[in-house]
Amino acid sequence: MTARIGVVTFPGSLDDRDTQRAIRLAGAEPVALWHKDKDLKQVDAVVLPGGFSYGDYLRAGAISRFSPVMETVIEQAKAGLPVLGICNGFQVLTEAHLLPGGMLGNDHLHFICKDQKLRVENAGTLWTSDYEQGQEISIPLKNMDGRYVADQYTLDKLEAEGRVAFRYLVRGEAADGYGNPNGSLNDIAGITNEAGNVVGLMPHPEHAVEPLIGSGRTDGLPFFTSILKKLVNA
């Protein structure tokens, strides 16, 4: 029996079907979850996908965080349910206070879509264990509000506890995907909670799972194989 991984569709979610495909390609069973439904259908893990839920009106993720489904997600995440937030999903996780800090508009004020070089800074979470610690990967990034910010205390704490999961690689040619793409503090691309079951990041691993499609790389697949192995071997 394989793992069942839920993907929440909020109104305005865009990468929900793409995330389901990535889960399927990794060998797990994707389960569609609906934002108005508190029932998580007994899934083993949940992904909050990218998009512009509620049009990003008010503030990215601010309205979705109050969707009925999030009540259950928040409650169960605190009890250890693995949750991954990608892009808009990451924004929802910070709004829900499952992860600290928040996202502001990109420092250059434009939407940015590119292949982005990242370093895996914490290969010890439930979602990153199939990576090597320090591994450099390339994953598509696309957002308007991707600038990670937090107060100094929180940043220090994240760094001290090794909870920065992914960092933008800044040394190298911009044409090759290097650089801090949005002004994120400490070049932070993604973080984890203390327990390592909740991870959020701005880049899109679900768009790097097939050699032919999108970026033409499969650097994003280990997200989904990591969690699958944890769940199946659990």
Next chain:
Amino acid sequence: MSRTPLDTVEHAAATPDVELPWAELGLKKDEYERVVEILGRRPTGAELAMYSVMWSEHCSYKSSKVHLRQFGEKAPQSDALLVGIGENAGVVDVGQGYAVTFKVESHNHPSYVEPYQGAATGVGGIVRDIIAMGARPVAVVDPLRFGAPDHPDTKRVLPGVVAGIGGYGNCLGLPNIGGEVVFDACYQGNPLVNAGAIGVMRHEDIHLAKASGAGNKVILYGARTGGDGIGGASILASETFDDAKPSKRPAVQVGDPFQEKLLIECTLEAFAEKLVVGIQDLGAAGLSCATSELASNGSGGMRVTLDDVPLRDSTLSPEEILMSESQERMCAVVEPAKVDRFLEICEKWDVIATVIGEVTDGDRLEIYWHGGKIVDVDPRTVAHEGPVYERPYARPSWQDELQADDANKLPRPGTSEELKDQVLKLVASPNQASKKWITSQYDHFVQGNTVLAQPEDSGMIRIDEETGLGVAIATDGNGRYAKLDPYAGAQLALSEAYRNVATTGAKPLAVSDCLNFGSPEDPAVMWQFAEAIRGLADACQQLGTPVTGGNVSLYNQTGEVAIHPTPVVAVLGVIDDVARRTPVAFQEEGQLLYLLGDTREEFGGSAWSQVVHDHLGGLPPKVDLERERLLAEILISASRDGMIDSAHDLSDGGLIQAVVESALLGGKGARLVVPDGLDAFTLLFSESAGRAVVAVPRSEELRFNDMCGARGLPVTRIGVVDGDSVELQGEFALSLEELRTAHEETIPALLA
């Protein structure tokens, strides 16, 4: 308009002498008289509103209709065409039970007035056309043209347009996979913002815009109706701009992409449950258009209660409600037994849906307001029987002089150093420079099916994960060529888009076009228009690619000065397995570079003549459609059989532009030699049509040459993929770093 007492049909009949503001609404005197003749009385205010918007140039195609007929009359026999011109968008059979719908439209005038919203709602409108056919939208493309790159207003218009396209399209979850960005001073006051979209469905899911079955309910769903965009089609898109008139900002609509995303999902869910008999989106002319088109395409009449339309502004008059172009609205015709389920789906997606009327067994479109009948018309007279003009046209007096000003006689580079400088200048020129600053503001990954996106020759989308079936689309147009010869210019636009699709390995199937021209009231412009259509229709016939639909945008001129005639052509192609696609980027060092086709001294309208001499004159490159067909067959076969690893079509900028792009994208240089019979300058800069450059692995060299030889396609070895510079032996070498700086820094320097 007078609203006391309510201007009902009865009231209109009883008060024949009331003066109506037909001229302010854009109708000519004889057009108004025709309305009176049709109705046998003066129109009510509401009827006048409907006729005025539906008979506008934008909605009625009154100046272009007589020419556009050629697309039907000369349409080639094609088994692929499932739905042709006249519906919201054409539909093409791409095999394996799939159908693809695609179309290109213009949103030029609104985008000049308010760049962000103008461009955003352009995307919204074309996407609703695609949904209205029953398809899930899968990609968008945006052919754009702006004024001089260093003009201050370009810095207002371009970033706004790009942000609007991104802001709307990204939020809908549609990958932006292609298009063009062209600068020319002729577009200064008239930027061209064309928007294209592709949708995919199964054959059995095709839906049409018609209201059939008496008793069926008419449901308006989506956004509430507000006061935005009133008269957008009649005023904005159908007249030239005139500084003396007050600001037209209120006539531009405001978009809400979030609402449109919900509209997509709830419409597709309703289609999946077979709840919809007929459907129409609300775009230009809003409810006037949707009700009259649905009713006139169906079997009966329609009765609508305007009081039931959900409003954003309760003070709107019935005339305004009928003319409003509020975005993100659709109209569906649903059987009574299925209405509840339809409304339930809308509720699930938080989309407002309201029954506003029903299909009747009569033949009239009747609209009620506060209990009174304010519209009683034959819907066909509104939607389809508008005025038709045979506008006078004449070859402009300056055409001969322009063609006599031969670009082939311009001074050419005399030394290797000069040649090298001109290469650098060309690849750094705004039109030839990398557009990454623009395209990186568009999401091209979403939906997870993008195989190729700009700057590839065509955008390519996988439509079946199991079989790898995919479609490709390319849009092209060259206003400079068309200015020199509109007949040839239109054919060259088709040739290039056709070639671009084939270069990526896909078989060209069908065409959509967006015809951007100046004022039809100018005989010279009308001649350009007539010639371009004749050229395009003839070429489509010869290449076997029918025109499935499109759009005409006239009045793109400021005062007496019209834009270059700019027919933009989109070609849709199909590829059996996207794994076989051919990219632009050089893949491996050591691969052999071959030039396919004939290279002649053809510099009229070329990028070289523009960049080096700021010149436009002479004749555009010669059109050879049979050669295009042969080249396409070779490129498709070579892709299918794995004989080439990269390919790039040659068009503006010629061979050197293509080689530099392939080198920079692949991060691998090239060593070139001038083949016998050509000089270095002509090799690098000529824009002869019907050509491509391909990289062939050494193991495939023999097989590839044999294939070209057997089919009679000229093939010339011109070099090898190698090193970290682009070198022309005996002339110059430019490092990739130097080329990258030149090619990639121009646009950010101008706009960022």
